[in-house]
Amino acid sequence: MQTTITRRLGLGLIVATAVAGATLAAAPAKAADMEKCYGVVKAGHNDCKTDSNSCAGHATKDRDPGAFIAVPAGTCAKISGGSTEPAKK
Amino acid sequence: MPALLDRQRALRDWVLAPPEAGELPPLPNASLHRDNTLGSLAAVLGDTFPVVKRLVGDACFASLAQTYIRHQPPSEAPLLRYGGGFPAWLAGHAVGRQLPYLGDVARLEAAWAHAYHAAEASPVDPNALAALGDAVEDSVWRLHPSHRFVTSPWPVDLIWRANQVDSGDPAVDLDAARAAGDSHVLLVRPAAEVLLIRLSPGAFALLMALAAGLPLGTAWDNALALDAAFDLEHELTGLLAAQVFSGVELP
Numbered sequence: 001m002q003t004t005i006t007r008r009l010g011l012g013l014i015v016a017t018a019v020a021g022a023t024l025a026a027a028p029a030k031a032a033d034m035e036k037c038y039g040v041v042k043a044g045h046n047d048c049k050t051d052s053n054s055c056a057g058h059a060t061k062d063r064d065p066g067a068f069i070a071v072p073a074g075t076c077a078k079i080s081g082g083s084t085e086p087a088k089k
Numbered sequence: 090m091p092a093l094l095d096r097q098r099a100l101r102d103w104v105l106a107p108p109e110a111g112e113l114p115p116l117p118n119a120s121l122h123r124d125n126t127l128g129s130l131a132a133v134l135g136d137t138f139p140v141v142k143r144l145v146g147d148a149c150f151a152s153l154a155q156t157y158i159r160h161q162p163p164s165e166a167p168l169l170r171y172g173g174g175f176p177a178w179l180a181g182h183a184v185g186r187q188l189p190y191l192g193d194v195a196r197l198e199a200a201w202a203h204a205y206h207a208a209e210a211s212p213v214d215p216n217a218l219a220a221l222g223d224a225v226e227d228s229v230w231r232l233h234p235s236h237r238f239v240t241s242p243w244p245v246d247l248i249w250r251a252n253q254v255d256s257g258d259p260a261v262d263l264d265a266a267r268a269a270g271d272s273h274v275l276l277v278r279p280a281a282e283v284l285l286i287r288l289s290p291g292a293f294a295l296l297m298a299l300a301a302g303l304p305l306g307t308a309w310d311n312a313l314a315l316d317a318a319f320d321l322e323h324e325l326t327g328l329l330a331a332q333v334f335s336g337v338e339l340p
Contacts, residue, residue, distance in 0.1 A: 022330040078142075078260045
């Protein structure tokens with residue numbers, strides 16, 4: 001009980017100290033420094049892709065999009081350990 | 090003569106049909122339209138999940154994306170949120186089972202996309218916070234609306250950082266990272282950039298309680314129950330500096 005009271009009395013001080021520390025620790029971006037405006041999207045994150053209508057040419061000849069098999073061949077080779085093999089039954 | 094809507098539906102169904110179905114195209118040159126549709130939607134997924142794409146490689150990702158697109162095509166015209174079901178789908182796919190961290194990395198990227206596009210909010214006023222005194226015990230803290238938590242047995246934040254374009258491709262040792270226990274990551278965008286913050290188990294418990302609307306005193310108890318050495322002042326200093334909170338209210 002005593003510890004609880006002691007702790008409770010200290011909480012305001014802890015928060016105040018944290019506030020002071022946070023203000024010193026960083027000069028975080030203020031609203032004026034914000035570069036991003038809501039609604040402006042990252043390049044590539046466009047609302048609607050229009051390639052379908054513009055014949056932008058992802059494929060100019062018939063091919064079978066499912067014909068190639070999904071085999072990981074990227075940077076996953078640099079991630080080692082863990083059980084990366086399927087469990088044997 | 091079929092109505093326009095019937096023709097559009099027939100074309101859609103043909104575009105999304107599995108390639109092995111081998112149905113004849115409903116229109117001449119429809120395969121051009123199919124390849125462009127699948128190709129551009131795969132590009133959308135690649136923009137939202139660049140780390141997954143990098144991990145498995147371009148060819149593998151293209152194959153995964155097109156299989157997923159057929160499984161779960163967009164349900165609305167804006168594509169900002171497209172791919173919300175991709176992490177869970179990927180975790181159940183053969184490639185996701187072969188690389189068991191892949192689904193969680195995708196969840197992290199989906200959370201990143203959410204944080205990036207979430208609404209703006211001003212950070213909490215530090216002076217108002219300090220002025221509360223010991224009444225702060227009963228105060229309810231609002232987290233920034235862009236926040237998301239991702240918890241994984243895998244070091245998803247390390248994998249994410251190692252696969253940023255300018256990271257120099259460092260290696261990640263899963264066994265060493267997993268020995269430290271689950272990874273708790275907070276994603277939040279208080280200003281222009283999305284922040285990835287690795288949370289201690291105590292800080293995770295504190296923030297989960299605050300996010301659920303519990304008062305600071307209770308949230309602190311939760312953190313202490315998990316980690317008796319939890320240092321509230323230290324953790325709050327870091328979280329306030331990162332502008333994780335957007336408001337504090339007394340009930």
